[in-house]
Amino acid sequence: MRIAEAQQLMRQLYGPRDAARGQEQTFLWLIEEVGELSQALRGKGEHTKEEEFADVLAWLLSLANVAGVDLERALLAKYPMRCPRCGANPCACPPA
Numbered sequence: 001m002r003i004a005e006a007q008q009l010m011r012q013l014y015g016p017r018d019a020a021r022g023q024e025q026t027f028l029w030l031i032e033e034v035g036e037l038s039q040a041l042r043g044k045g046e047h048t049k050e051e052e053f054a055d056v057l058a059w060l061l062s063l064a065n066v067a068g069v070d071l072e073r074a075l076l077a078k079y080p081m082r083c084p085r086c087g088a089n090p091c092a093c094p095p096a
C-alpha cells in the first residue's frame with residue numbers, strides 16, 4: 001500500500017468524522033496515540049507496539065486529510081530519495 005492509498009483509505013473510513021472533529025481535536029488524538037506508542041515501546045499499555053504504530057500512522061493520515069495535506073507528496077518533496085541536508089543517500093551528515 002502506498003502512502004497515498006493509506007491516506008485515501010482513512011478518508012473513506014473516517015473522512016466525514018475527521019472533518020466534523022476538526023484539525024485541533026484530531027491533532028490531540030494523534031498526540032494521545034503517540035503517548036500510547038511510548039507506553040507500548042516500554043512494554044506497558046494495553047496494546048502491542050505494532051497496533052500503536054498503526055494507530056499513530058492512521059491518526060497522522062487523518063490529520064493530513066483534515067489539514068488538506070497530501071502526505072505522500074509532502075514526504076517526497078521534503079525527502080526526494082535523499083537526505084534534505086547533505087543530499088546523500090544514505091545520509092552522510094555528521095551524527096547529531
Ligand SMILES: [Zn+2]
Nearest residue numbers: 083086091093
Ligand atoms: Zn544527511
